[in-house]
Amino acid sequence: MSNAIxxxxxxxxxxxxxxxxxxxxxxxxxSIYGFIGPNGSGKTTTLRMILRIFQPDHGSVTVLGAxxxxxxxxxxxxxxxxxxxxxxxxxxxxLTYYARLKGNYNCRQHxxxxxxxxxxxxxxxxxxxxxxxxxxxxIQFIAAVAGDPQxxxxxxxxxxxxPVNMEALRDxxxxxxxxxxxxxxxxxxxxMAEKLCDTIFMxxxxxxxxxxxxxxxxxxxxxNRLRVRFADPHRQLPDLPQVMSSDxxxxxxxxxxxxxxQAQPVLNALMRQGELHHFEIIKPSLHDIFIEIAKPSAExxxx
Amino acid sequence: xxxxxxIAAREYRAMVGTKAFLFSILMMxxxxxxxxxxxxxxxNTGEVKDLKVVVVDHSDKLFVPLKQAAEAHNERLNEKxxxxxxxxxxxxxxxxxxxxxxGFGSMSKGQRYHLEKWTGSDFNNDVRFALSDRIRAxxxxxxxxxxxxxMQVDFEKLRNDPKSLPVAEFYSEDSNLSDARRFFxxxxxxLVKAHRLTGSxxxxxxxxQLSVPTQVRGMSLVEKSSSGEIVEAREKDDLSAIFLPLGxxxxxxxxxxxxxxxxxxxxxxxxxxxxxxxLLGSANPFQLMTGKLFGTVGGxxxxxxIYLSGGYALAAYRGWTEYIPLDLVPWFLVFQILGVLxxxxxxxxxxxxxxxxxxxxxxxxxxxxxxxxxxxxxxMVIREPNGALAVWFSFFPxxxxxxxxLRMSTSATIPAWQPxxxxxxxxxxxxxxxxxxxxxxxxxxxxxxxxxxxxxLLQWAFRx
Numbered sequence: 001m002s003n004a005i006x007x008x009x010x011x012x013x014x015x016x017x018x019x020x021x022x023x024x025x026x027x028x029x030x031s032i033y034g035f036i037g038p039n040g041s042g043k044t045t046t047l048r049m050i051l052r053i054f055q056p057d058h059g060s061v062t063v064l065g066a067x068x069x070x071x072x073x074x075x076x077x078x079x080x081x082x083x084x085x086x087x088x089x090x091x092x093x094x095l096t097y098y099a100r101l102k103g104n105y106n107c108r109q110h111x112x113x114x115x116x117x118x119x120x121x122x123x124x125x126x127x128x129x130x131x132x133x134x135x136x137x138x139i140q141f142i143a144a145v146a147g148d149p150q151x152x153x154x155x156x157x158x159x160x161x162x163p164v165n166m167e168a169l170r171d172x173x174x175x176x177x178x179x180x181x182x183x184x185x186x187x188x189x190x191x192m193a194e195k196l197c198d199t200i201f202m203x204x205x206x207x208x209x210x211x212x213x214x215x216x217x218x219x220x221x222x223x224n225r226l227r228v229r230f231a232d233p234h235r236q237l238p239d240l241p242q243v244m245s246s247d248x249x250x251x252x253x254x255x256x257x258x259x260x261x262q263a264q265p266v267l268n269a270l271m272r273q274g275e276l277h278h279f280e281i282i283k284p285s286l287h288d289i290f291i292e293i294a295k296p297s298a299e300x301x302x303x
Numbered sequence: 304x305x306x307x308x309x310i311a312a313r314e315y316r317a318m319v320g321t322k323a324f325l326f327s328i329l330m331m332x333x334x335x336x337x338x339x340x341x342x343x344x345x346x347n348t349g350e351v352k353d354l355k356v357v358v359v360d361h362s363d364k365l366f367v368p369l370k371q372a373a374e375a376h377n378e379r380l381n382e383k384x385x386x387x388x389x390x391x392x393x394x395x396x397x398x399x400x401x402x403x404x405x406g407f408g409s410m411s412k413g414q415r416y417h418l419e420k421w422t423g424s425d426f427n428n429d430v431r432f433a434l435s436d437r438i439r440a441x442x443x444x445x446x447x448x449x450x451x452x453x454m455q456v457d458f459e460k461l462r463n464d465p466k467s468l469p470v471a472e473f474y475s476e477d478s479n480l481s482d483a484r485r486f487f488x489x490x491x492x493x494l495v496k497a498h499r500l501t502g503s504x505x506x507x508x509x510x511x512q513l514s515v516p517t518q519v520r521g522m523s524l525v526e527k528s529s530s531g532e533i534v535e536a537r538e539k540d541d542l543s544a545i546f547l548p549l550g551x552x553x554x555x556x557x558x559x560x561x562x563x564x565x566x567x568x569x570x571x572x573x574x575x576x577x578x579x580x581x582l583l584g585s586a587n588p589f590q591l592m593t594g595k596l597f598g599t600v601g602g603x604x605x606x607x608x609i610y611l612s613g614g615y616a617l618a619a620y621r622g623w624t625e626y627i628p629l630d631l632v633p634w635f636l637v638f639q640i641l642g643v644l645x646x647x648x649x650x651x652x653x654x655x656x657x658x659x660x661x662x663x664x665x666x667x668x669x670x671x672x673x674x675x676x677x678x679x680x681x682x683m684v685i686r687e688p689n690g691a692l693a694v695w696f697s698f699f700p701x702x703x704x705x706x707x708x709l710r711m712s713t714s715a716t717i718p719a720w721q722p723x724x725x726x727x728x729x730x731x732x733x734x735x736x737x738x739x740x741x742x743x744x745x746x747x748x749x750x751x752x753x754x755x756x757x758x759x760l761l762q763w764a765f766r767x
Binding site: 048051052053074076078080081083084085088093097098100102103105143147 | 306309310313316317321572577578580581583584585586749
C-alpha cells in the first residue's frame with residue numbers, strides 16, 4: 001500500500017521553541033489515521049505542514065506524492081476545530097465558495113449528494129449564524145469535502161454533536177475511507193479514536209511517542225491491571241507481595257501488578273481467601289496509554 | 304488566477320451584498336456633508352425668541368436710536384413671520400454675499416429685542432453683579448454698557464494706540480457667539496459713525512449713497528476649445544471654487560474609508576473564526592491577499608459609480624453639469640484605485656496582526672491620521688493649489704490620492720509633470736505597502752497570541 005503522507009526528519013521551530021522535532025511519519029493511502037496528543041504537543045503544526053500552510057525548517061513533507069512546496073494542494077480538504085465558517089454567508093454560497101477554492105467549479109451535484117447524506121439539504125439558504133452547533137459542524141464537514149479531496153484532515157470533527165449526528169458523521173468518515181480517500185483526524189476523544197481509526201499517531205512535546213495500529217500499540221503496554229470482585233461484599237483485600245497498588249471502586253478492587261506474569265499467582269491467592277465472583281485482566285485502553293504518556297513526570301510535579 | 308477571482312468575487316459580494324452597505328451608502332454623505340445643510344436648515348426652523356436687554360447708556364445719546372433700531376428690526380421680523388418666509392432663499396450659497404435689508408445680516412433673524420434703559424445714578428460693580436444675576440436667573444438676556452465718550456474719537460491718540468477707541472461692553476452668557484451682540488455692535492457702530500459725520504457737517508445720506516461698494520468679479524481663465532475657438536471666461540463662484548474641490552476630495556476619502564474598513568473586519572473574522580486556516584490550505588497568502596484587494600477595488604468602484612451617478616443626476620437636475628470636470632475623471636479613477644489598494648492593504652495587515660477589533664482601533668490611529676490629514680489642510684490647498692504645502696503634501700503617498708485630485712479640481716493650472724510624478728510615487732508606495740502588508744498578513748493570519756509590538760511587526764514584514 002502506498003503512503004498518502006510521508007514525513008521524514010521534519011523539524012519546525014518558532015523562535016527558540018521547537019514545535020515538531022525530527023518527526024517521521026507514514027500515513028497509508030485509504031486509511032483512517034488518528035492524530036492524538038495533548039494541547040501544545042505539535043499536532044496542529046504537523047497538520048499545518050501537511051496542509052502547506054507552514055514549511056518545515058528541516059526534513060521533507062510529501063503529500064500525495066508531491067514534495068513540499070508553497071502552493072496549497074487542492075487534493076486536500078480541511079476541517080478546523082469548531083470554527084472555519086463565515087457567519088454571515090448562506091450555507092449554499094459558502095460550500096460553493098470552498099469547493100471553488102479547491103478548484104471544483106462544477107460542484108453542485110457533489111455538494112447535493114453530501115448535503116443529502118447528512119440530512120442538510122434544507123439548510124442551503126440558511127445563514128451560518130442561524131445554525132446550531134451540531135448543524136454547523138455538519139456543514140463544516142461538507143465544506144472540508146466540498147473540493148472532492150483525496151486526503152481529508154479533520155480537527156475534532158465530532159465535538160458538539162449529539163449521538164445521532166455523531167453516528168451520521170462517523171459513517172461519512174468511513175464512507176470516505178471506503179471510497180479510497182485517506183482521512184486524518186485529530187481528537188481528544190480516545191474512545192472515538194479507538195472505534196474509528198485504523199492507525200494511531202501520538203505526538204508529545206514535538207516528538208512521536210506512538211505510531212501503529214491500536215492492537216500493536218496496546219501490545220506494547222503490559223496488561224498488568226486486574227479487576228476483582230469477591231462474593232462476600234465485606235471481604236477485604238489481603239496483602240499480596242505481587243500487588244503494587246490497589247483501589248476499591250464500589251464492590252470491585254482494581255489491582256496493579258508488578259508484571260503480567262503475576263496474574264496467576266494472585267488469582268490463586270485470592271481464591272484461597274474466599275469465593276470470587278469476578279476476575280479480569282484489563283488491557284490498557286488508549287485513554288490509559290495517553291494519560292500514561294502525557295502525565296507530568298515526577299520531576300515536573302516537583303518543580 | 305481563477306482562485307484569485309473566486310476570492311475577489313466573494314469579497315465583493317460580502318462588501319456590497321449587505322444591508323449595511325446600502326445603509327452606509329446613504330448615511331456617509333449625510334455624515335460628511337449633512338452638517339453644512341443641517342445648520343442652514345436649523346437656523347431657519349428655530350423658534351423666535353424675545354430677548355430683554357438692559358442698556359446702560361452713559362453717553363445718554365444712544366438708547367433712543369438703539370431702541371428704534373431694535374423696534375424696526377422686530378417689525379421686519381414680524382412681517383417675515385407673518386409671510387411665513389423667514390428667509391428669501393434657503394440656499395447657503397445664496398446667503399454668502401447677501402446682507403439682509405436691515406443691514407445686520409441673516410444671523411439676527413429669529414430674535415426680537417426689547418430694550419430697557421437703566422436709570423440708576425451710580426453704575427458700579429454691585430449693579431453689574433445684580434444685572435448678571437438677573438441674566439443667570441433668565442430674567443434678562445443681556446446688558447450693554449455704553450461709555451460716556453463713545454462718540455468721541457482722538458485721531459492723534461488712535462494713530463499711536465489703535466486700542467484707545469472707546470468700547471461698549473455686551474454682557475451675556477453667550478456673548479462671544481451671540482447674534483444679539485452682532486446686531487448691537489453694528490447698530491452702535493452705525494449710529495456713532497452717523498453722529499461723527501453729522502458733527503463734521505457731512506450729510507449721512509450722501510455718504511451712504513457714495514459708499515456703494517464697487518464689485519470686482521472673479522473670472523475663470525480664457526481657454527481654447529478643441530476646435531480652436533476661444534471659450535469665453537465665465538464668472539467664478541463658490542460652487543466651482545470651493546464646493547467642487549471639497550466634494551471631489553470628500554468623495555475619494557469616503558470611498559477609501561468605505562472600502563478599507565470592511566477589509567479589516569473580514570480579515571479579523573477569518574482569523575478569529577479560523578477560516579484563515581481553511582483559506583491558506585486552499586490558496587497561498589499572495590492569492591488570498593490579491594483576491595481580497597481585487598474584491599475591495601471592485602467594491603470601491605461600485606461605491607464610486609453609485610455616488611458619481613447620483614452626483615451627475617443631481618447636477619443635471621440643478622443645471623450644474625457644466626461644472627463637472629470630465630477631464631479629471633481618468634485621474635480620479637487611477638488615484639482612487641491606488642488609494643484603495645494602499646489603505647486596504649494596511650487595514651488588512653492590521654486586521655491580521657490583532658485578535659480583536661478593539662486592538663485594531665488603537666493600531667489604526669496613526670493610519671487614520673494619515674488618511675485624514677488632507678481634511679485638515681484642504682482649505683489652505685484650494686486657496687493656493689500651487690503653494691509649497693499643497694505641492695509637497697501631494698507627493699506624500701498617503702495623502703497623494705486626495706491631495707492631487709483636490710489640487711487638480713481647482714481652476715489653478717497644476718504643472719503637468721506633478722500628477723505623473725505623484726502617480727509614480729503612489730504606485731511605488733502602493734507596491735511597497737502591499738508587499739509589506741502581505742508579509743505581515745501571512746504571519747499574522749495564524750497568530751493567536753498577544754498583539755505584536757512594532758518591532759515584531761517589522762520582523763514579520765522583513766524576515767517573515
